[in-house]
Amino acid sequence: MGLDTFRHVTTSASAGRTAARDDIERAHLVDPTDRTWSIARAAVSPDLADLARRFWIPVWDVPAGRDSVQRVLQYPVCLIVVSDTYARLYGVVSGLSHTMLTGRGWAVGIMLQPAAGHLLTAEPVRRMTDRHVDLTTVAAVDGAALTQGVRSAMGADPTAPEAQARAREVVEDSLRALLPVDDEGLLVNAIVEDVETSPELLRVDDLCARFDIGERTLQRLLHKRIGLGPKWLIRRRRLQEAADRLRHSGAELAGIAVDLGYADQAHFTRDFRMATGMIPGEFASRFR
Template sequence: MTTSPGAGRTAARDDIERAHLVDPTDHTWSIARASVSPDLGDLARRFWIPVWDVPEGRDSVQRVLQYPVCLIVVSDGYTRFYGVVSGLSHTMLTGRGWAVGVMLQPAAGHLLTREPVRRMTDRFVDLRTVPALDGSALTRGVRAHMRPDPTSADAQAQAREVVEDALRPLLPVDDEGLLVTAIVEDVETSPELLRVDDLCARFDISERTLQRLLHKRIGLGPKWLIRRRRLQEAADRLRDSDAELAGIAVDLGYADQAHFTRDFRRATGLTPGEFASRFR
């Protein structure tokens, strides 16, 4: 398990860091992250467990360019199933609190909702209303372990076990779900992939079929998927002190720096230069 503080990190970043548009001056929170058990790899990617203590009169806004997956989040005050957020996700932290979250695989959302995941885009519902999960038992179990001391590594491990036990009955993942997960993984790990027709060629499927699969399983289409990966990569590279905007724009397939700047600002509310200045 790894723990990331709410401040600038000097260690090497990985794919987890790309999505979280962290403010390096915010020291009010920490996040413990952990892998899921190997047998659940087709259903879930990883856990994150934030614990925060925000002084009275202040707040801490967490901004995330979310991955193309659904989420399960249980806190002391709410329990939710989230669809994919097409824009920038905002979470406001106040006072003291904690949450236990699991990032699902692209295949999993449909298995839990039993309906096309496009109906969940930019929405969340109470976890206890999700058809394929005993959300009430899951919530009770997580809270029972976390409430005494949410910073305890043992408590966090027991809470993760509760979530994993609730997910296991969904196994095995169907072939369509595995295909969609493979498509998403290919986009996320292939910086050179910039066109939908190239993605179709890799998997030998038509664009119409690809559109249908992605809208059913993640709620958004292939153009969004490619654009989101480019923006996450841009945010990651802008943290480096020697990053050059023009070079990033070219590497990520933008026509010019102005196009890159407009796209990044529309998605994050900051220009690339403004975002980069946080880490200087």
């Protein structure tokens, strides 16, 4: 399908959908009682919009003898994360992502666009699913210089807005070498954006129809560019939306299940528990 065609499709399909990018907390299954960390977030520069979504910069101070587990239903994108102890490119996590915070520390992370993983690795991103590599092994960027620049910026005071801004500039300057994003990358960005912002989209064949693309072609495209298939993509969006509704509304579980396209509440409960390790009621009770 041509670039002009999919631009028309995504423009037409966007009418009446939920606002894009109003989803920063949707994936993070945060424990509201955990006060050992904070996260600063920032948009990327406009010229990088096809390549990256946003920055997040966590800073933590966990008392001795304790730990803080961060659980995330990750978005269908790769991540670059630089901390004071490691620098990595992460592939998409198919299940629940766990990060253990201990002691004092910080990290500078950038959530990439679906197009970016293949541009960084020059291979099908399915090879990165559920794994990470050291940033210095990624040939498309100077991982050593990027890491050194971020650590130099953040070293004195990782909570300072000026330090965080300098660190973001280092990351962005490194990524600009990947521009412009190719047409296939723009297409996969548009497909993922459509799934993430269209709660009524529940079937793969409906997604194929929107983009005038065959299911096998779509399957190959998504495995190449994000590492997982269209069924996973739709299921992940539903689970993120479920977590958001459970966090912010008093809706009945049966109603949430119906709205998200589940056959019944039991199917919804099983799917949510398999993905998060908690039943929906247990998760919702943390925010009451």
